Amino acid sequence: MRYLMALLAGSLFGAGLFISGMTDTAKVQGWLDVFGDWDPTLAFVMGGAIVPMALAWRLTRRGTPLTGGSFPAPPEPKLGRNLVLGSVLFGMGWGLSGLCPGPSIAALGFGHWGHAVFVAAMLAGMFAAPAIRGQLDRYGAPA
C-alpha cells in the first residue's frame, strides 16, 4: 500500500512537471530572468501546486495517514546558516542549468546526455553534503 501511494504520488509529480513545462529549462531560466524576456509560467505552476497541498495540510489536523504512522510534526521555526547558505548554493545551480532535483529526474526520459551528467553531479553533491556540513560546523560560522 505504501508502494502504491508512492507510485501514484511520483506519477502525478512526474506528469505535472512535464505538462507544466518545468522540464523545459528555458521556461525555468525565463522565469528567473527578470531583466530579460520574463516568463511567468513558473508562478502559475507554484500557485497551482500550493492549492491541493494546502488542502492536504488542513486534513492532517486530525487522523493518521492511510497507511498508518503519523503525520509530520509542525514546521520548525528555526532558521540558520545551513538553510540560507544551502538555498543560495541551490539557487545558483538552478539558475545556471534551469534544473532542480525533481525535473532533473523527470527530464531523463528526453534522452539528452546532459541530464545524465547533471544528475551524476547532483548525486555526488548530495553524497558530499553531510561531510561539508560537518566541516562548516567545525570551522565555519555559527550555525
Place this chain on the structure above:
Amino acid sequence: MEADWIWGLVGGLLIGSGGAVYLLGNGRIMGASGIIGGLVDGSGRGTVGERLIFLAGVFVLPLLLLPLFPEADTHLTTNPAVLVAAGLLVGIGTRLANGCTSGHGVCGISRLSLRGIVATVFYIGAGALTVVLFRHLLGVI
C-alpha cells in the same frame, strides 16, 4: 505561447495532488531532494523501496507523455562545465538546506512554514542573480 500558463496551472495542480497523496497516504513530505538524497547518503535506509518507486513514477510518466507532445524540448545547455557545476551546487545546496523547490517551495509554503518561505526567497533570489550575471553580463548561458 499563450496557453503556457494554463498548462502551468494544470501541471501545478497535478504536482500538488502528488504531494497531497504522499502526505495523506504515507505521512511524508514530498521533497524531491530529500527522497533522492536519502538514497545517496544512507539516511533513508529504511524506506529505500518507496523512494525508488516514487522516482520511477517521476521518470516514467514524462516518458509516456512525450509522444503526445512531440514539440516538447528541454533546451538544456550542452556546456559540460556548466552541467557539472550546476549539478554539484544543486546537490550540495539542497541537502544543506534540507529541501528544494518541491519540499520547501510547494510543501513548505502551503503550510506557511517560515523555513520554507525563507529558503524559497533565497533560492529564487540567488537563481535570478545567477541568470542575470551569467546570461547578461558574462554571456555563458
